[in-house]
Amino acid sequence: MQALSLFELNEFIRRITALNFPEPLWLRAEIAQYSFARGNHYLNLVEKEDNNSKGVIAESEAVIWSRNFLKIKSSLEVPVESILQEGLEVMFRVQPEFHERYGFKLIILEIDSAYTIGKLAVERQKIIQELREKQLLDLNSRLPLPRVIQNIAVLSTDTAAGYQDFMEHLSKNGFGYTYETTLFKMAMQGENTVEEALQNLKRIRRSTKPFDCVVIIRGGGAKLHLKAFDDFGLSEAVAQFPLPVITGIGHERDESVLDMVAHTSLKTPTAVADFLITHNFEFENSIGHLALQIKRSIVTRISGEKIRLNDFTNAIKHLSHGVVRQNQQLINQAESNLPGLIQNRINLSKTTLDHLGGMVELLNLEKTLSRGYSISTDEAGKIIKSPEAIKEGEILYSRFKKGTVTSKITKDKKN
Structure with a gap:
């Protein structure tokens, strides 16, 4: 049985490969893994179902x-590093090669950045449309910001220059404001960005700390580095988040989908810090204006009350003078009427006394007896007022003006 050696087989495959692919060809594939060493860049390309x-x-x-990397880098309108990202689908011009020892490889000669950018743009528009249909584009922006922002959840990486700029700018604000920030570390580019961001949002939602808002910041970078921030799942989570989300992902010209759904979108981390400082300053300023308005209102009220008090004082003085004059007139009138009133009272009293004197005179016992009347009494001296008070055998004394007659009752004839 004739058998080929491994080298002979691989050499045969190499010749077949070279025969069937005499010229480079264009290939689209997703970058699954990317690394570089000693100036060479190694990729693992995949196609998914x-x-x-x-x-x-x-x-x-x-x-x-x-040797090819420098040519590719100079030919692209965007940084080549922004194209060579895991998870991106890229159009390559490749030369298939097979080596007897190292096996099959695709030698990348050119990169069509327009394909990747265009594909991402189409996907981005689909995501925006879906968010619009679900009415999520302005959902987070309708949340009210706290009057004062102090507790801030920050999604970033502590090694990024943008994060350092944000923290320094926030702490050296010039107004003496203090902020408490909590960093939730995450990758700001690459295939892990979306998953780490979603996990951190869940942690913030479950946290017992009373955060006022969420800040997502990163340093500058190429447009394609923002791919993770065009993800539908992440944008949906931010849109529906119960706290205001402020973004500053460090790109001056391009707006990510995440910027569109955020409460407030700013270009840089420093701009986010300025926004937070200005927000608190406006509140402090409004308090100052309110205090000034209250002070002015108090001064106006006091001035008005002083005027009212003076008016009341003058009215009381005027009224008191009138009352005094009226009472003085009454006193004068009373003084002029008093002698007549006294004389009338005296005359009335004299008439009453005369009348009473006449009555007393009429009731005088001697006067009564002199007019022919008599008074009868029993032995005890009790005046007899009716026949019923007399019994047979009793002694009766009848007093007249000129004497007393003693009688004995022998017969009672009352009827």
Whole structure:
């Protein structure tokens, strides 16, 4: 049985590969892994089934030799590093090669950045439209910001220059404001960005700390570095987040989908710090204006009350003078009427006394007896007023003007 050696087989495959691919060709594939060493850039390219992140149906190794990398870098309108990101689908011009020892490789000669940018733009528009249909684009922006912002949840990486600028600018605000920030570390580019951001948002939601808002910041970078911030799942989570989300992802010209759904979108981390400082300053300023208005209101009220008090004082003085004059007139009138009243009282009293004197005179016993009347009494001296008070055998004394007659009752004839 004739058998081929491994070298002979691989040499045969190399010749077949060279024969079937005499010229470079354009290939689209997703970058699954990326690394570089000694000037060479190594990629693991994959194709997935229906954009399923786990359903890989094809895979191959690729390389950009250092001599080709410089040519590619100078030919692109965007930084080549922004294209060579894990998770991006890229259009490459490649030369398939097979080496007897190192196996099959795709030698990358050119990169079509327009394909990647265009594909991302189409996907971005689809995401925006879906968010619009779900009425999520302005949902977070309708949340009210606290009057004073102090407790801030920050999504960033502590090694990023943008984060350091943000913290320094916030602490050296010039107004003496203090802020309490809590950093939730996450990758700000690459395939882990979305997942780490979502996990941190869940942690913030579960936290017992009373955060006032969430800040997402990163340093500057190429447009394609913002791919993670065009993700639908992350944008949806931010739109529906119960706290205001403020973004400053460090790109002057391009707006990410995350910027569109955030409560407030700013260009840089420093701009976010300025926004937070200005927000608190406006509140302090409004308090100052309110205090001034209260002071002015108090001064106006006091002035008005002083005027009213003076008016009341003058009215009381005028009224008191009138009352005094009226009472003086009454006193004068009473003084002039008093002698007549006294004389009338005396005359009335004299008439009454005369009348009473006449009555007393009429009741005088001697006067009564002199007019022919008599008074009868029993032995005890009790005046007899009716026949019923007399019994047979009793002694009766009858007094007349000129004497007393003693009688004995022998017969009672009362009827």
